[in-house]
Amino acid sequence: MTARQLSRRFGDLLAVDGLNLNVERGSVHGFLGPNGSGKSTTIRMLAGLLMPSSGDIEVLGQKLPAAAEAVRRRMGYMTQKFSLYEDLSVRENLEFLAHIHGLYGAKGRQRVNELLGRYHLDSRQKQLAGTLSGGEKQRLALAGAVLHEPELLLLDEPTSQVDPQSRRDFWDALFDLADAGTSLLVSTHYMDEAERCHRLAILDHGRLVAEGTPQHLIEALPFVVVRLHAERPRAIQQALSGVDGVSGIAQLGASLRVLLRRDLDRDALVKRLNQQGFSVQMEVIAGNLEDVFVAATHSGGRS
Numbered sequence: 678m679t680a681r682q683l684s685r686r687f688g689d690l691l692a693v694d695g696l697n698l699n700v701e702r703g704s705v706h707g708f709l710g711p712n713g714s715g716k717s718t719t720i721r722m723l724a725g726l727l728m729p730s731s732g733d734i735e736v737l738g739q740k741l742p743a744a745a746e747a748v749r750r751r752m753g754y755m756t757q758k759f760s761l762y763e764d765l766s767v768r769e770n771l772e773f774l775a776h777i778h779g780l781y782g783a784k785g786r787q788r789v790n791e792l793l794g795r796y797h798l799d800s801r802q803k804q805l806a807g808t809l810s811g812g813e814k815q816r817l818a819l820a821g822a823v824l825h826e827p828e829l830l831l832l833d834e835p836t837s838q839v840d841p842q843s844r845r846d847f848w849d850a851l852f853d854l855a856d857a858g859t860s861l862l863v864s865t866h867y868m869d870e871a872e873r874c875h876r877l878a879i880l881d882h883g884r885l886v887a888e889g890t891p892q893h894l895i896e897a898l899p900f901v902v903v904r905l906h907a908e909r910p911r912a913i914q915q916a917l918s919g920v921d922g923v924s925g926i927a928q929l930g931a932s933l934r935v936l937l938r939r940d941l942d943r944d945a946l947v948k949r950l951n952q953q954g955f956s957v958q959m960e961v962i963a964g965n966l967e968d969v970f971v972a973a974t975h976s977g978g979r980s
């Protein structure tokens with residue numbers, strides 16, 4: 678799946694701005710970005726559900742929107758919003774989808790049984806979908822999205838409503854699909870999920886601001902990450918806010934985690950805080966994906 682110079686305008690707002698994106702076959706590509714950065718808009722264009730204002734999309738060797746109908750049969754799409762019938766049972770929902778995809782009779786039943794087993798929904802098959810737990814609903818939605826064995830799966834914050842163990846199980850299911858050759862683009866706000874992706878794309882204000890493997894993005898971080906141990910972390914946070922080269926200040930219990938521009942004189946900074954009456958110890962620590970996210974999107978209040 679490739680998008681070139683993809684843009685979408687809503688009135689005065691350029692929600693997606695010249696985006697270039699490539700999702701390799703059989704890979705899990707994470708899609709990150711602050712609220713409103715354009716992830717859902719992009720995914721809806723890639724799914725053929727929203728017309729781009731400009732740019733090219735090629736999915737599975739075919740161009741969108743021209744081949745949208747044909748491509749849709751080879752792709753799956755799932756959002757955070759539960760889109761199945763709440764007043765149909767689990768089995769009925771999947772059988773209904775099987776019919777839509779032209780799987781009738783024994784063939785359809787066999788596929789539904791297979792999915793009920795794979796997504797641990799056998800014991801729930803007679804239950805109305807609306808009464809399932811959040812995690813079960815997501816598993817059912819995934820079963821529905823992959824029923825027709827799509828080659829590309831687009832997932833828009835699929836785990837936003839589920840607990841950590843269910844999120845892990847869900848991601849194991851995603852990797853099973855990738856191992857079987859499916860390409861996946863998954864938007865998420867969870868850094869533990871982002872860490873698991875083969876590659877990541879980070880959006881900010883509709884623009885691609887970082888792209889690469891999680892490891893590469895962490896290594897390329899243009900900041901040194903430090904932990905400041907001190908007695909009055911809130912007061913130090915205030916003293917540091919607005920200082921040139923200091924960003925992403927976050928309090929972690931009794932200490933502060935801070936991003937410092939690489940060329941910043943760290944000893945001078947500690948000295949300056951000491952002179953201001955703060956007794957501070959600075960420790961350089963390893964960066965993580967949250968640091969990458971904050972640095973790329975400036976959402977940590979970069980000066």
Ligand SMILES: Nc1ncnc2c1ncn2[C@@H]1O[C@H](COP(=O)(O)OP(=O)(O)OP(=O)(O)O)[C@@H](O)[C@H]1O
Nearest residue numbers: 687690692710711712713714715716717718719834
């Ligand atoms: N149909 C629409 N009409 C007008 N503006 C829209 C429309 N759809 C999206 N937008 C705007 O486009 C911007 C991007 O929205 P989008 O939903 O793509 O962001 P997002 O990255 O998915 O956000 P979140 O993480 O909160 O889900 C937002 O400012 C949103 O209000």
